[in-house]
Amino acid sequence: MAVEACAGAGKTWMLVSRIVRALLDGVDASDGHLRVQPHEILAITFTKRAASEMRERLYKWLADFAVADRATLLKELQDRGVVIVNVFYRTSGLPEQLSNLYQTVLTSGRQVQVRTFHLFTRAG
Numbered sequence: 001m002a003v004e005a006c007a008g009a010g011k012t013w014m015l016v017s018r019i020v021r022a023l024l025d026g027v028d029a030s031d032g033h034l035r036v037q038p039h040e041i042l043a044i045t046f047t048k049r050a051a052s053e054m055r056e057r058l059y060k061w062l063a064d065f066a067v068a069d070r071a072t073l074l075k076e077l078q079d080r081g082v083v084i085v086n087v088f089y090r091t092s093g094l095p096e097q098l099s100n101l102y103q104t105v106l107t108s109g110r111q112v113q114v115r116t117f118h119l120f121t122r123a124g
Helices: 011-025 048-067 070-079 093-107 117-123
Strands: 042-045 113-116
Touching: 011 048, 011 093, 042 048, 048 093, 048 113, 070 093, 113 117
Parallel strands: 042 113
Antiparallel strands: none
């Protein structure tokens, strides 16, 4: 997915929300383990500042979700466009999965990759 928008339009919020959703979609509901590993997600931006901001926001949100109450978690899921009730999820499981996501990501060993365009092209 590519995102182009002016400053202050919410690019970072939207991209980090997509990362959270990708991680959440990758949680196995039966045992809580990740099917989508954090290091399998790559976000590329043009500046070190933007990459740092995305990384910081992701881990701050995950830490905040880990201590949030159920009502807050439901609102955060809704704000990010997560369908709370459908054939794939039960209402009761998603908030807990979101709450546990921080610990699950930390124990996975490797982080979400947030890089600059220049670093990515040199490494590739």
